Amino acid sequence: MKHFEVNFDGLVGPTHNYAGLSYGNVASQSNAHAISNPQEAAKQGLLKMKALTELGMTQGVLAPQERPDLATLRRLGFTGSDGRVLEQAAKQAPAVLAACYSASSMWTANAATVSPSADTQDGRIHFTPANLTNKFHRSLEPDMTGRILRAVFNNERYFSHHRHLPDNDHFGDEGAANHTRLCRAYGEAGVELFVYGRSAFDHARPAPQRYPARQTLEASQAIARLHGLDDENVVFIQQNPAVIDQGVFHNDVIAVGNQNVLLFHQQAFLNTAEVLADIRHKFGEGELHFIEVPTAEVSVRDAVTSYLFNTQILTLPNGDMALIAPTECRDNPTIAHYLETRLRNDTPISQVHYLDVKQSMRNGGGPACLRLRVAMNDEELAAVNPACLINDRQLTRLDQWITRHYRDRLSLDDLRDPALVEESRCALDELTQILKLGAIYPFQR
Template identity: 70%
Template sequence: MASNIKETDTRTSYEVNFDGLVGPTHNYAGLSYGNVASQQHAHAHSNPKQAAKQGLQKMQTLSELGLMQGVLAPQERPDMATLRQLGFSGNDAQVLEKAYRESPALLAACYSASSMWTANAATVSPSADTVDGRVHFTPANLVNKFHRSIEHQVTGRILSRVFPDTAYFCHHSALPANEAWGDEGAANHTRLCADYGTPGLELFVYGRSAFDTRLPAPKHYPARQTLEASRAVARRHGLNEQRALFIAQNPAVIDQGVFHNDVIAVGNQNVLFYHQSAFLDTPVIVQRIRQAMPNTSLYFIEVSQEQVPVCDAIRSYLFNTQLVTLPLGHMALIAPLECAEVSSVKAYLDTLPYLNTPIKEVHYIDVKQSMQNGGGPACLRLRVALNNTELAATNSACLMNKTLFHRLNGWVEQHYRDRLNINDLRDPALLQESHAALDELTQILQLGAVYPFQR
């Protein structure tokens, strides 16, 4: 397996970030109500080639920092099967033209490249937490948004090809496709632990209860994650009461545009970095975490409203940064360039490495194409904690190294357009270009026939 693990590396477990590769149909359709950036940039011109290369550069940057980095393939788009299921008939060109004329918003939804945000791909529980000692995956059903609700079957298929050995990996189907079981995956889930290979505490953050109407809920924007869905995932993964904590998100911040918990909080190992308004009852939550992890030295880094207003945190995606542990043992924050452009956020991050916490570095990266569509660095990655044996059982063709980085950049250069708008979605050539690109990608990543057009 070609990787960035050095011979002197003594680690026996790793957090591997699997980033979603931006698909060739990346466009700004403004499909995500409740996501401020998505709404603001609706119908602007996108640059799929630049978006994919920005994502690849982020992956390579983390790999060069000594972190294990993987890549997940995008969805097949446009989703012709869904268009036909909804009544559009004829050959591919006729289906696209009819959909464009009758329902351009529906066509845009079936073209969405939102699977790039793999924080929504699934919830993952490491083997150290689960009753059967395997890594468990549950693809998110994403029922709150139509354009994302059509992802989970292919997502599950891709994950099963990246993590194929059932001796080490357990793959579940998505929860029932109903709002009561609304599941947004790892965007509302994080894990605290002393070390990636030791038992930890999995934090499931929900926005509302489907069945208990006494619990608070937002009034303006939808709460996409339900308590019932979070509990169901924890049951499936075989987590006992000591391994899971269910936390209510503050409904007031959901109504300000915090559509997922990873827009307002991020955790890694023994650090929880969050805004004071993130949770419904923060002091109680902090106490419950301490009680659940009495033998772990924990750091709770709370950012006040005075230091960074919620609106600035949303605009910059301060908490949608990646909090990672470097090989030397201290932590770094991987932040979008926008964090350096918002004065309150930049002032806070300038001081963060000098506080008495494990976070000693801040790295700024350019993911503007993703940011304009509502997804920051943390949205682009699915965290999978693996020990050495599980890492060896992972599809090595999906692990980032210099060779794969350059090969994928060449693949993007060959297949991707540098400009796309809503009118281009009626072009049957875009479908053909996308199929050609994905067919080649499955060979590069050794995934086999994961897409409907290949089967």
């Protein structure tokens, strides 16, 4: 039986815009109120998926969520027709309207935490949608995320779906962006690394002072229990509060792992030596590569602005490892020098591929943000909704769908336009047919 990792990328939704909603995310705040291009953003995402299939990877796709979230606007007291609701919200609460229009579900690294069958007690792949309580616009996503995941991974023999954790900041959970798995091979039991920013109940632990720590220790512990993970195969790691305060809002902005490789910045974790010793002990026999990037070579600022660590490390079909990086890494001389000399010469990562995902990057999400990783075997892959797996035919259909339905320019002022609601619903209705998802969106019922 073959074992491999499949990346499920989120399709960028029709309402992709720059509202600057994510406090603590430097790129999101820096580009607030700029004009976005939803069509370009979605096509850049497709080209990324295509590039991975050309490298021989199995690639999947996840549908975007319906936006604007009119049901939430109505819960907040806006009444009347859809157009009337938009008009009232635009006048009385434009920030709330922008939040309800956010296309942030494109960043599927925040969609859920996934534990493969090799690690779990019942031998199934486990999914827990992230509750994303720290940001209002993202807290609207979990229920729909669960419905989308069930429509894609829809066989109970192989897949176990949990409800998201309680909607409370004590159990703030940001999904796979704070979760990494190391293993000798995808089909073997691995070590799951849960990185958290603070403890919700133990206030004696260090915590950031400027920006919020979105992931709690208690949330990470709960997910490990839900997924039936053995204590000897789990490591809980506290993120360095000082780097959170420098704009490192998720662990995947400062560290990335794949199989027996962990690439991380010198300032990524608290008590780094103890953390690495614990990982090595639980990993057991076999070669394990810790690639620590020194601050003297790459500053935290350069790491954040280039998204050096918000990259994907892939094991290609021939066994080579490749790094998928945004073009911002290539365009930063310091980062490019590190990648093309130190990284490729001194580590198992032998290839670096640069991809243009600028529309996502300007909103604070790089290549790693756009994908949810699922380690699988042949039987499990065969149980996945096949229409959600990418091939040339699906790529062509999705590209044509984007061309038909997406605008090439969107400003915050456009969010009051009732026509955008109908355009988005029309697009998503057709998408459910392309991806064979059934009637998953509220407007379809």
